[in-house]
Amino acid sequence: MYSNSVMQVNQVAGLPLLDSNVQKSRMKYSQYSGSEKTTGAWHPPQARLQRMASQLLSIQESERKRIAKDLHDGLGQSLTLIKMALAMTARQLANGAIAEVSESLQRLNHKAHEALEEMRRVSMDLRPPMIDDLGIIATLSWLFRDLEATCPSMKVEKDFSVQESSIPGALKITLYRIIQEATSNIIKHANAGRVRVNLASSGNMLHLEVADNGSGFDSAGAAIRSSSGRGLGLLNMRERATLSGGAYALDSRPGKGTRICISWQLDRLPDVL
Ligand SMILES: Nc1ncnc2c1ncn2[C@@H]1O[C@H](COP(=O)(O)OP(=O)(O)O)[C@@H](O)[C@H]1O
Ligand SMILES: [Mg+2]
Numbered sequence: 001m002y003s004n005s006v007m008q009v010n011q012v013a014g015l016p017l018l019d020s021n022v023q024k025s026r027m028k029y030s031q032y033s034g035s036e037k038t039t040g041a042w043h044p045p046q047a048r049l050q051r052m053a054s055q056l057l058s059i060q061e062s063e064r065k066r067i068a069k070d071l072h073d074g075l076g077q078s079l080t081l082i083k084m085a086l087a088m089t090a091r092q093l094a095n096g097a098i099a100e101v102s103e104s105l106q107r108l109n110h111k112a113h114e115a116l117e118e119m120r121r122v123s124m125d126l127r128p129p130m131i132d133d134l135g136i137i138a139t140l141s142w143l144f145r146d147l148e149a150t151c152p153s154m155k156v157e158k159d160f161s162v163q164e165s166s167i168p169g170a171l172k173i174t175l176y177r178i179i180q181e182a183t184s185n186i187i188k189h190a191n192a193g194r195v196r197v198n199l200a201s202s203g204n205m206l207h208l209e210v211a212d213n214g215s216g217f218d219s220a221g222a223a224i225r226s227s228s229g230r231g232l233g234l235l236n237m238r239e240r241a242t243l244s245g246g247a248y249a250l251d252s253r254p255g256k257g258t259r260i261c262i263s264w265q266l267d268r269l270p271d272v273l
Contacts, residue, residue: 052270055239062232070122078115082108127173135164136172140179144197151187155194162201168266174244175199175208181237182210182260190214190258204267211259219252245269 089104123129130139137160144156167175179197186192192214200207234250241248241262252258 052243059236074118082111131172137164157196159198162199166201174240178237181233186212206264208262213257216252216254216256216258219250
């Protein structure tokens with residue numbers, strides 16, 4: 001089913017072709033998962049486990065840093081403004097300036113509304129409550145609607161041929177984070193008219209593909225920059241994919257758009273997930 005969907009995507013004019021990196025990544029995946037006969041969770045060797053744990057911690061730490069900055073710059077600023085406006089309104093009230101009080105209260109109402117929106121945004125960013133309440137499929141549909149509202153010149157085409165119940169709970173937040181980073185990169189860097197997100201299951205495999213028809217970039221060069229500490233988003237996305245047992249491939253060239261493919265073998269997810 002997935003190979004069909006890849007063929008369909010390849011036929012969509014303007015989107016990049018699936019290249020050999022993706023094929024290699026599937027081979028790499030079948031190398032570690034296919035030859036062994038055991039079933040159940042994948043148990044990585046001790047050294048790899050330690051490396052995975054430390055990578056997970058560093059991903060978490062960089063996220064905390066980003067969220068702390070978001071809270072400080074966004075919600076923190078709004079609450080400071082509200083506090084100052086409240087003090088001013090109290091003075092106006094003490095002076096009996098009722099018309100000014102009424103105006104200030106209206107402005108405060110507006111500011112409080114903005115702060116609430118900001119709080120919702122940070123909360124969605126931390127962990128969308130929707131994932132637990134409505135599921136990952138509904139959450140992704142919401143994310144894509146939000147993306148289209150933020151960037152009206154961009155169309156998101158989603159093709160989900162998977163049941164909510166066949167996606168393991170522990171993989172849902174990983175899927176969300178990866179798609180969130182991939183789509184936010186598209187908005188920030190790609191200037192794309194179209195984004196295509198495929199999520200498909202076939203047998204015990206789950207396949208994700210995010211492709212855009214935007215500006216693309218030199219993915220080999222970006223990997224070098226990432227290893228020197230810049231461009232953490234791509235690095236985190238790859239780490240998330242591989243730490244959760246997925247085979248990851250990114251294909252991008254200037255002018256040719258960007259495509260990210262990840263495949264998970266659902267009955268062989270690592271214990272650390
Ligand atoms: N979909 C995309 N289209 C075009 N360029 C991209 C895309 N995704 C990533 N890039 C390029 O790769 C670089 C690294 O991305 P990333 O690691 O997410 O860092 P950041 O988004 O913070 O710059 C970006 O600065 C951009 O040049
Ligand atoms: Mg990024």
